Amino acid sequence: MGAELIKLFELIVSASLVNNFVFTWFLGLCIFFGVSKKMETAIGMSITFTAVMVISAAISWLVFRFVMVPLGIEFLMIIVFIGVVAGLVQGSDTIMRKVSPGLYYKLGIYLALISTNCIILAVPLMNVGNKYSFIESIAFALGSGLGFSLAMIIMASIREKIELADIPVPFRGLPMAFIIAGMIALAFTGFSGLITL
Amino acid sequence: MTGKDILKITLNLAVIYIAGGLIIALVHAATSPIRYHNKVVAEELALKSLVPDADKIEKLGDWKIHEKDAKYFVAKKGEATIGYIVQSYGKGYSSYINTLIAVDRDFRVKKVKILDQKETPGLGDEIEEDSFTDLLKGKDADHLKVLKTETTEYVQAITGATISSRAVTDDAVRNGVKFIKATITGGGAGHVGR
Amino acid sequence: MERSRDQNRLIVSTSPHIRSEETTQHIVWSVNLALLPAALMGIYFFGPMAAAIIAVSITTAVLCEYGYQKALKKRVTIDDGSAVLTGLLFGLTLPPSVPLYIPFVGSFVAIVLAKQLFGGLGFNIFNPALIGRAFVQISFPKLMTVWLEPTAAFVFIDAKTTATPLGILKEEGLQKLLEHSGTYLNLYTNMLFGHRPGSLGETSVVALLMGAAFLLYRRYISWHIPVSFLSTAGLLAWVFGGSEGLFTGDPVLHLLSGGIILSAFFMATDYVTSPSIRKGQIIFGIGCGFLTMLIRLKGGYPEGVMFAILLMNCFSPLIDRSFRSNVFGAAERKGLLK
Amino acid sequence: MSDANQISYWELIKNGILKENTIFKLALSLCPAIAVTTSLKNGFFMGVAVVFVQVMVNLTVSAMRKFIHQRIRLPIFMLVISGWVTVVNLLMDAYVPDVYKEVGLYIQLIVAFASILARAEMFASKNRLTPSLFDGLGMGLGFLVALVFISIFRELFGKGTILGVSIIGAKPLLILVLPAGGFFAVGILMALFNWLYARYAAKPGAH
Structure with a gap:
């Protein structure tokens, strides 16, 4: 049992720091660059993202294991998983609007952005690729979500700080964001070798 | 509607x-x-x-090392067994290194091939190169040992990548060779993998 | 492009608490001076090649800053000494055997990519010297892991290559390290004076501490970051650093080895890339110490100081921000409850 | 955009490559721009896959534009996209297995490219077949060209090779084929594109 827990912990640390989705897999970059201009939106996005990631990973795992494998239609996983994500987003949109309008007002706008985001889709695909168990899949999704949130929050705080810096014109905006991301990635290299999976 | x-x-x-x-x-x-x-x-x-001179390679069975599934094979030329191939994993710097090891009938290494690794680029990933895997040739289990000093009897570490060198030599290859030797000569499934 | 410079200067309220142009200049040159003993010790131990590396590194840094500012028609600020400091710091972190294009590439990256692109001194997020160091570390991994035995003579000698104390500690353990130098006392004295393999400016702890004492005495740096950094690292080394279980590690050895002294006093304390509020500085220091030991004990690299400081540089705006607006995320919470 | 009849097909292609370049101008679909551009071969095949999907999606959507009910238009588009992505995924796995092994995940993630959905919605659903074909081709080629540029830059300076053939004879800056260097490379090339674009393409009279 102890070894199991340690494995899960390692999986979370690995997905969030050592193999951070943004800095080593380059996933979710559109959102990462698009939404990290302001801290408030970055935090809202992070919360929504992590929640959707964990839930969609869980549902996708169940669907894959108990529907697709028995039917032998694993090759359709792209279509099925995007359906799961889209359905989940639509569902949580409706539920949130009814149950908690305040929360919806705050996070609803991010939900719309999620269904066309690669990071949400990548988690179930990678879970299948790595043959993770149900619990491992959830741990992986959680770690990925936390790592993505960390990346977003760091990036937002840095971009707020350099807002008024005298950056050469062609570099303003996105190119500079890329350079900064490169430097964060450089710093994150320090985590490599921390965990062997 | x-x-x-x-x-x-x-x-x-x-x-x-x-x-x-x-x-x-x-x-x-x-x-x-x-x-x-x-x-x-x-x-x-x-x-x-x-094993380029083999004309038939047959799977003998599966085994486990580092909780990973690996296979082993026998290489035949005509009806005569000329060697064995065993798949093995070694715990490296940042990845489990997936290797294939060919041994002759005396269980000396004939050739090692790295199938998959994610070691430090430019440093640890040199284990993939022939200049390193050739060092393992002809060694038996007792001589599959990495030394940091100059040696031909044992295996000399890649400068700056001792851990990766060890993961291949002392972990993957040595355990693979020990396993195949125990399995073939002992008849049963000798379990040396951790 | 031609946004008024005065306007910019007013906005720089976060990190560099620059009171006037003169004092910044004065402080930066004093830091350069404080590093001089360590640089000289490096040249003494590793020979004239060390001097050449430092020279190339500083020259490149200054020329890049000059060239960039000329090319973009900005005011040339090389006389503030910050380019010299970046070049010097970067040079001191290099192994003494590197070919001379490495200090060139690294200094270029440090000045152009990590400093000037951000708008120059005061705006950079990351310590330029460390970005340069990390860049060459990853680009030339092989050359950056060759270490020389100190010769201690100011002469050209084909020095033997060897492993650093941290490298030996990581791969072969404390016992092996002791074999190298005989007794504990020998080991400690060698480490203290710098008679050990390592980056050319990091080995002589005594020289570095002299410089640091001077800066602390003149109040050019405050004690918060170095003290919290070193004590966290020492504590963790003692608790987790031993091979025979908890509380058997050797904190002194860890504090004397690697680049931790150089980094704690001269890099982590950089005004621009560390938090400006005292509480923030202590958190920054603890973070640096924690990450350094995490990488040293559990990570892939033998030395973690460089990555630890770069990582904390990432968090520095966040730390500053959270202390500025009292409760971090208060605005969000209010929104959620609505 | 709906008056596409007056725009020449050449203009449509140029629009995709320059004015609305997916990566450099619109900053969409950035993930593969870094992930697969460590070698020209990978970058090229990724680009080809995107061209294929974009063109086929545009054609499908354009052909069915009068038939699709407005209410379920977006889910239908998503279905069409993921269908074509599945096809290209299977094809790549079969015919270029060595590339697929490295870029497979990102091929599958073409599904989530905002740019493909955007072109289907903004252009193909309002235009006839031929303009849609050229629009898809232009947008896809813009992506392909960007990917090819980035991967040449990274492979040449990171590994010293082009298509695996040694050009420089050494590994000049290994960092360029690693994550951090990928960000630097894209950032620098993007700034270069901005600079050149501002200098030449955006000037009135250049069109």
């Missing part, structure tokens, strides 16, 4: 599903033999490149 709308939507979905399903099924059917073939051929080629 009128009945006409509902009819149209239903029709939309039906057409999309039928057409899409047809196209995907066709492509799937057309490519699946090729994809299957690719995988089998790739594995065969990898095995073949390890």
